[in-house]
Amino acid sequence: MARNYRQSGHKRAGHCVKVGLFCRSTRAFSRIAALETKARRAKNVRMTKYVLLDRDGVINRKVENGYVASWPEFVFLPGALEALRLLAENGYVSLVISNQAGVGKGVLTAAALRQITQRFMAKAKAHGGRIFQVYYCTHRKEERCQCRKPKPGLLLRAQQDHGFQFAKTYLIGDSESDLLAARTVGCPAILINRNPARVRGKWASCLPTVVPDLRSAVSLVLEEGDHRA
Numbered sequence: 001m002a003r004n005y006r007q008s009g010h011k012r013a014g015h016c017v018k019v020g021l022f023c024r025s026t027r028a029f030s031r032i033a034a035l036e037t038k039a040r041r042a043k044n045v046r047m048t049k050y051v052l053l054d055r056d057g058v059i060n061r062k063v064e065n066g067y068v069a070s071w072p073e074f075v076f077l078p079g080a081l082e083a084l085r086l087l088a089e090n091g092y093v094s095l096v097i098s099n100q101a102g103v104g105k106g107v108l109t110a111a112a113l114r115q116i117t118q119r120f121m122a123k124a125k126a127h128g129g130r131i132f133q134v135y136y137c138t139h140r141k142e143e144r145c146q147c148r149k150p151k152p153g154l155l156l157r158a159q160q161d162h163g164f165q166f167a168k169t170y171l172i173g174d175s176e177s178d179l180l181a182a183r184t185v186g187c188p189a190i191l192i193n194r195n196p197a198r199v200r201g202k203w204a205s206c207l208p209t210v211v212p213d214l215r216s217a218v219s220l221v222l223e224e225g226d227h228r229a
């Protein structure tokens, strides 16, 4: 709205001051609104547990040196659907946080990605799972956006939308960028990898908990959840 003010053609000094005041009051208003939202959500936080999931290599098979560009290429990993169901049955809301630079590179369209997403969400639901929302960064690395993991942008957006506490929310991923993004926001992370000894040496600084698949990761989350409740 401040921009409208400027665009309305008033360029006298008086109006500049007004624009400034308007900006300040807008900021004050959004600060109050944010506090109210925070308070409202604080009540829900206790009831709703969240888990943040990477997609490729966690839920579905990763396409080596490429992208899942169509539905037939989206292959659920063994035990993944069961893991999603277990999360839902135990009161966890699953959010997917995924880099999909294939869109930015023109390997697949945003519409194709949307279609793949609708289909895997529907399939998870049919198996008793509950993927509540999917967050994608579709930028290329060179675009230097704030959302491509290891940047925390997508995680921050998910947190703003849902109001969960990072420190109490697991992020389950299969790559270093997942671990780094989790560390930036303070999420406990679980790494999916079939060669724990090797990755521990490689990413020692992140000290990840390493498990072979999503099913094992979910077992850990559920055990922890029981202790925290």
Ligand SMILES: [Mg+2]
Residues within 6 Å of the ligand: 054, 055, 056, 057, 058, 173, 174, 175
């Ligand atoms: Mg991955």
Ligand SMILES: [Zn+2]
Residues within 6 Å of the ligand: 137, 138, 139, 145, 146, 147, 148
């Ligand atoms: Zn991005």
